[in-house]
Structures are given as structure tokens and as C-alpha cells.
Amino acid sequence: MISQKAKYALRALAALARADNKRPMLIAEIAEQQKIPKKFLEQILLDLKHRGLVMSKRGKEGGYLLLKPAEEITFGEILRMIDGPIAPLPCLSQTAYRKCDDCLSEQECEIRHVFARVAEATREVLFNATIADTLDGQNRAAVVLAG
Amino acid sequence: MISQKAKYALRALAALARADNKRPMLIAEIAEQQKIPKKFLEQILLDLKHRGLVMSKRGKEGGYLLLKPAEEITFGEILRMIDGPIAPLPCLSQTAYRKCDDCLSEQECEIRHVFARVAEATREVLFNATIADTLDGQNRAAVVLAG
DNA sequence: ACTAACTCTACCTACTAGATAGAGTTAATT
DNA sequence: AATTAACTCTATCTAGTAGGTAGAGTTAGT
Secondary structure, three states, X not given: OOOHHHHHHHHHHHHXXXXXXXXXXXXXXXXXXXXXXXXXXXXXXXXXXXXXOEEEEOOOOOEEEEOOOXXXXXXXXXXXXXXXXXXXXXXXXXXXXXXXXOOOOOOOOOOHHHHHHHHHHHHHHXXXXXXXXXXXXXXXXXXXHHO | OOOHHHHHHHHHHHHHHHOOOOOOEOHHHHHHHHOOOHXXXXXXXXXXXXXXXXXXXXXXXXXXXXXXXXXHOEHHHHHHHHHOOOOOOHHHOOOOOXXXXXXXXXXXXXXXXXXXXHHHHHHHHHOXXXXXXXXXXXXXXXXXXXX
């Protein structure tokens, strides 16, 4: 299961992608629209900002904006940011490889081969799905035209 | 990531599958061979016993035996037992479906479609991989002949 | 009776998820 | 320059879980 936090992050990005990208969107607006606890969402957006996915403006008329086109933000990269490695075993992670403490040899590990296939299949989906895929037909067309 | 416990369970089953199925295998043997903390493995095997995957014999000459052929024990069923649902979202679980608290409509959920594909891809691998796949060529041949 | 081995329940410690609280900072407006 | 809307940051809290340990109880072979 993915974390609640990752779910919120994806839905917040989806909300931003759907919004008019000329005017920033308030944390409060996103929170209400997506039923996300506001203070929790603050943290999430701040984090996404530090990682360069969104930008913010303070003060009156402030809010958040998407910094990259929705088609360039993959589910995989968001999940990896929030929940950590995609791989089901540490010894299969691309970004946080770690040898299993209890495993004598990776070549001989009884279960590694199977999970390698799981990892591959999962990545295939997650890195080919983007925030643009969350938009319905109408919105997606608008985004493509604008982009 | 799968839990350490699930990893241990799979490796313990692999050890049992590789063993001579005429003589029970001691918890201590499995623990040593697979570098699993013995007392923790006790719990895991007991759990697997209650679920009908292995049987045990107490007292002298006791130990554990596989109850089903290795080819009939899938990775998916073990993972589901130990770690719970395979699906990345509660609303996509086959065995423990639960509506997301914060999601208004499943039809319109921005992220559900993508994760449905993840779930499908993962299940495809996990329910087609069995404990028999953990055996190397030599052992697998022996098991097939014996079965 | 002895003892090897599984059985069961309880417990422990560290960590994480999922938040909430509140003081601080910035910038537009009046 | 005062006000206020809005983001920023750090601290804190609570419940739950992972991963493991302890130890008394039970069974069955010798």
C-alpha cells in the first residue's frame, strides 16, 4: 500500500494540473477540493516545492503553481520522493540500493529473481504514468493545447 | 518494500521445499541455514501451520514439513498472508476492499486508474511465481520427479 | 522420568504514519 | 506604516507497527 501522504501529493498535483496555471491556487482550496487536512497538505506542498515540482507565492494573491508540465511528472518520481524506493527488496532498489543483511549471495537468493520481475513490472507502469493521466478528456485537451 | 517477516517466510518455505520431505526439518536448522532469528521464525512457522501450508511434529525427531507441493504455493498468497493486501490502494484490494475515506467517487478518483494497472501487473507476477521457482535446476528436477 | 522440540502468550523497543499547533515571515493593499 | 492574507518552519503528539525477545507450557520419543 502506498502512504496516505503519497496519495495526497498525487491528488494535490492533479488539482494543480487541472487549475488555471495563471493564478496560484491556495493550499486551502486544494485541501478543501481534495479533502486533505490543510496543515498536513502544507507540509506536503512545501516538500514538493523544495524538490522543484511546484513554486509558491506568499502573501495576498499567493498560492501554489505547477512548475513542470503535468506530462513530465511521473507517478514513479512522486512515489519515490514520498514513500521511498519502488523496489520490493532493498537489494533491488535503483535509488537506495542496500545489501540484505541476512542474504548470503544475491546470485543465489531464493526470492530475488521473482521480486526483480515485480519491480520491473511496477516501474513500467509508474514511470509511464504522469499527472496528465489524471485529467479527464476535457482538461487533458486543454493542457495539451496550452503546452 | 515487503516486510522482513514475509521475506523470512518465503525463504523458510524455500528451505523446506529443498529439504528431504521424508524427515521433518528443525526450526533451528532452517534458522541457521537462512540466518533467521530462531524465536521469530517459530512464530512465522506456527502461523504458516495454522494456515495449512506446513505441518509440524513435536518432540524428538520433530520439526516442520511442507504440506503442499512447492509448485502450488504462490508468492502472492504468502505475501498476502503476512503483509496483507497486494493492491497499492485499499479500494483496489481483492481480499480487503475498503473505500478510501477521502475519495468522493471511485469512478472519478484521479489516481485509481494508474494504480489499478500497478496492481494488475504485480498480481500477474506474484501469483504465477511459486516456491518451486526458488529451487535451482537440480532441486527443481528432484521435486518434479518426486511430485 | 527425561529431554528434545514445538506451542503459546506476553512483552519490549524503536520507528513511522498521520497528523496538529503555533510562532514567524512575506507581500499586497489601504 | 499598519493590516492582513498567505506561505514557512519547527516542534510536538498519538496510535500503530515492525521486528524481535522471554519464558512457561505441552507433547512425544527413548
